[in-house]
Amino acid sequence: MDTTTYTIKGMHCASCAGIIEKTLKNVDGVTSAEVNYGTEAAKIAFNPAKTNPEQLSKTIEPLGYTLVVPTAEAMHMSPSEHAAHLGLSQTKKEKLAEIAEMKNTVLSVIPLTIISIFIMGWDILAQLSVIAEMPNVWSEFFHHLLPLMATYTLFVVGKPYLLGVYRFLRYGKANMDTLIGIGTLAAYLYSFIVTAFEETLAPFLNVEYTYYDVTIVVVAFITLGKYLEARSKVKTGDAIEKLLNLQAKTALVIRDGKEKEISVNEIVHGELIVVKPASRIAVDGILIEGSSYVDESLVTGEPMPVKKETGDTVVSGTMNTNGSFTFKATKVGSETMLARIIAMVQEAQGSRAPIQALADKISAVFVPIVLVIAFLTLAIWLIVGSQYIGFSQALSNGLASFVGVLVIACPCALGLATPTAIIVGVGKGAKEGILVKDAATLEKLYKVNTVVVDKTGTLTNGKPELVSVRAMSDLGEKEIITILASLEKKSEHPIAHAITSHAERQKLAVSSVEHFEAIKGQGLKGIVNGIEYYAGNTKLMTSMKLSFDTSSLDQETLEGKTPVILATQEKVVGVVMVADAVKPEAKEAISRLHTLGIKVIMLTGDNTNTAEFIGKQVGVDDVVAEVLPEGKLAQIKELQSQGNIVAMTGDGVNDAPALAQADVGIAMATGTDVAIESAGITLLHGDISKLVKAITLSKMTMRGIKQNLFWAFAYNVIGIPLAAGVFFPAFGWLLSPVFAGLAMAFSSVSVVGNSLRLQTKRL
Numbered sequence: 001m002d003t004t005t006y007t008i009k010g011m012h013c014a015s016c017a018g019i020i021e022k023t024l025k026n027v028d029g030v031t032s033a034e035v036n037y038g039t040e041a042a043k044i045a046f047n048p049a050k051t052n053p054e055q056l057s058k059t060i061e062p063l064g065y066t067l068v069v070p071t072a073e074a075m076h077m078s079p080s081e082h083a084a085h086l087g088l089s090q091t092k093k094e095k096l097a098e099i100a101e102m103k104n105t106v107l108s109v110i111p112l113t114i115i116s117i118f119i120m121g122w123d124i125l126a127q128l129s130v131i132a133e134m135p136n137v138w139s140e141f142f143h144h145l146l147p148l149m150a151t152y153t154l155f156v157v158g159k160p161y162l163l164g165v166y167r168f169l170r171y172g173k174a175n176m177d178t179l180i181g182i183g184t185l186a187a188y189l190y191s192f193i194v195t196a197f198e199e200t201l202a203p204f205l206n207v208e209y210t211y212y213d214v215t216i217v218v219v220a221f222i223t224l225g226k227y228l229e230a231r232s233k234v235k236t237g238d239a240i241e242k243l244l245n246l247q248a249k250t251a252l253v254i255r256d257g258k259e260k261e262i263s264v265n266e267i268v269h270g271e272l273i274v275v276k277p278a279s280r281i282a283v284d285g286i287l288i289e290g291s292s293y294v295d296e297s298l299v300t301g302e303p304m305p306v307k308k309e310t311g312d313t314v315v316s317g318t319m320n321t322n323g324s325f326t327f328k329a330t331k332v333g334s335e336t337m338l339a340r341i342i343a344m345v346q347e348a349q350g351s352r353a354p355i356q357a358l359a360d361k362i363s364a365v366f367v368p369i370v371l372v373i374a375f376l377t378l379a380i381w382l383i384v385g386s387q388y389i390g391f392s393q394a395l396s397n398g399l400a401s402f403v404g405v406l407v408i409a410c411p412c413a414l415g416l417a418t419p420t421a422i423i424v425g426v427g428k429g430a431k432e433g434i435l436v437k438d439a440a441t442l443e444k445l446y447k448v449n450t451v452v453v454d455k456t457g458t459l460t461n462g463k464p465e466l467v468s469v470r471a472m473s474d475l476g477e478k479e480i481i482t483i484l485a486s487l488e489k490k491s492e493h494p495i496a497h498a499i500t501s502h503a504e505r506q507k508l509a510v511s512s513v514e515h516f517e518a519i520k521g522q523g524l525k526g527i528v529n530g531i532e533y534y535a536g537n538t539k540l541m542t543s544m545k546l547s548f549d550t551s552s553l554d555q556e557t558l559e560g561k562t563p564v565i566l567a568t569q570e571k572v573v574g575v576v577m578v579a580d581a582v583k584p585e586a587k588e589a590i591s592r593l594h595t596l597g598i599k600v601i602m603l604t605g606d607n608t609n610t611a612e613f614i615g616k617q618v619g620v621d622d623v624v625a626e627v628l629p630e631g632k633l634a635q636i637k638e639l640q641s642q643g644n645i646v647a648m649t650g651d652g653v654n655d656a657p658a659l660a661q662a663d664v665g666i667a668m669a670t671g672t673d674v675a676i677e678s679a680g681i682t683l684l685h686g687d688i689s690k691l692v693k694a695i696t697l698s699k700m701t702m703r704g705i706k707q708n709l710f711w712a713f714a715y716n717v718i719g720i721p722l723a724a725g726v727f728f729p730a731f732g733w734l735l736s737p738v739f740a741g742l743a744m745a746f747s748s749v750s751v752v753g754n755s756l757r758l759q760t761k762r763l
């Protein structure tokens, strides 16, 4: 089974997405298809033995769409590589070219529209006796000019809508283009027949009245609306564009002892890359020669360049300042931090929010229902209306209503309401260092009432330092640190780093370790110099049944320090204390969570005394300490069973189950890959104040979506009856199809505009 995301070309409206989805799902071998109008992409799962992308494209081509099938070479690339391969902004370039073409079309109909409106306006004013009738020569002239203008507008500018009618007749598939096509074509054909058979029809109809102007103005307004919509839609994708632009296109590598410039796609693992001053780092790696300051604001959010020396890691997309250095590539292509960020943002922008399901359902049944309503409207005008106002007038009004209903009822705004807001919301998050995995997460986040945070790395810096050593047997302090550092060299825990870097500074040489094993939530063990050692917390000592007076540590643990106890199978041989400073912004962030009405609970595997000290410092509501990884999962489940909606932050492998269980899992980008995979949100700058921003973002985006949906529905609920002439018998109100066209264009534009407003709001 293959699941791939393809670009779809030719979508003009939200209902297109539904049609494509249905058609693809009907293909033998396709198990699922998800088409998103906002991102113009289709995620298709299919059995490659039964079908292939070329075939899938063929099935939708008659409907006016194509699936962009990647070339064999591009198939093996990640989305970001693919974008890079295409010359990065190629897709945007194409879009801009399309928009430029749309602009020309719009410009070509503007004069025609002005003339039409001028004639209509004169007509209306003359009927109201405000001004005199148009001079005969003029009206004769316009009488002949209007059909020509309408023919051009409908058949050249309005071609997509006519194709919609054709597809409807040929394949029975209707979308919003079909509605507009039928409406304008009906108006045009009626007028054409009246013009052609003027004398024959004169006794039955008001042959003075034609709908050429309506055809022109409706097509023009809708084309203008689409142009404005396309222009704004390009803007909603800005975030990805900015990220893609951070990707270096080439790199200077050392091959056969010479510097050589190659494309980033050609870089392989272990390659040596030279970074010159003021150039971008192409892939992730480890610095092996030279030193420099690197602007890492992409990952850390800190504007201050960071010093990089031998052994330090460098990240793709970050910017070198003045120095120059050589690094060894450790992660290339789709594995790099930047590629993963881009892939995540892209995936999230294209994902579907549950709230959209309703809009989708409505759009799917909307088009056929509207067609029925339109024909019924026409029939009622002709049958009932002609008894009151005469056949000629009833036909005229009926036709106006028919066109009006078809035009105003387009579910375009409805389809744009959710995806445009999601695209802008996710993009805005990415700019702030908040990576959202999918739209569903964004939809859930603002409902959270309990936040569970871990201590290390979230509330504290996550860079503990060794602060004291206590020997408890004949082993000296140096020996204790050497043995500990040897063991910890194999661990990824932040505590491990504190000990190994201390040993390095003291220039203590570590020994080799055999039979190393990590003991989850407690510490580790291994054989050093032929002796089996254990290192970890007091729980580990208890489980080994070693007598150890924990109260001897109280003084230091009550100050927030964490003990690491070293023992053999028989006895405790020493203790080191590590301390991790509280993040300066943690306290403020927690009080902001409180103002949002959110309860904050600290959950940690660390010592109770240590945990409570830190907890008090930052002002959390509750501290749960000395929990094993399974305990974290159970704790989340417990909170959920009490009816809470829980968000959890975490960084380690041991946090992954709890992150997945939480309603919203929040990982730190500095944490492990497993944690990031399991989380719904990744905070790039590993900082809890970003969590407050993420919640605000979720709130804002959801509010935007709800506003959009409300307006999109309201338009149709008010517009359809008005256009159908429901208020005509009582008040004489009848919506001119021209206004229907204007309203329709305005509704799409206003929905996209409202979504774009999110971009400018402060988090």
Ligand code: ADP
Pocket (backbone or CB within 6 Å): 454, 455, 456, 488, 491, 492, 493, 495, 496, 520, 521, 522, 523, 524, 535, 536, 537, 562, 563, 564, 603, 604, 605, 606, 607, 627, 628, 629, 652, 654
């Ligand atoms: P947390 O991330 O909340 O600290 P963990 O499950 O990662 O939770 O760790 C729980 C406790 O186990 C730590 O506070 C520490 O006391 C001990 N521990 C875990 N790994 C190590 C290690 N590599 N070295 C020493 N102690 C460790």
Ligand code: MG
Pocket (backbone or CB within 6 Å): 454, 456, 651, 652
């Ligand atoms: Mg941890």
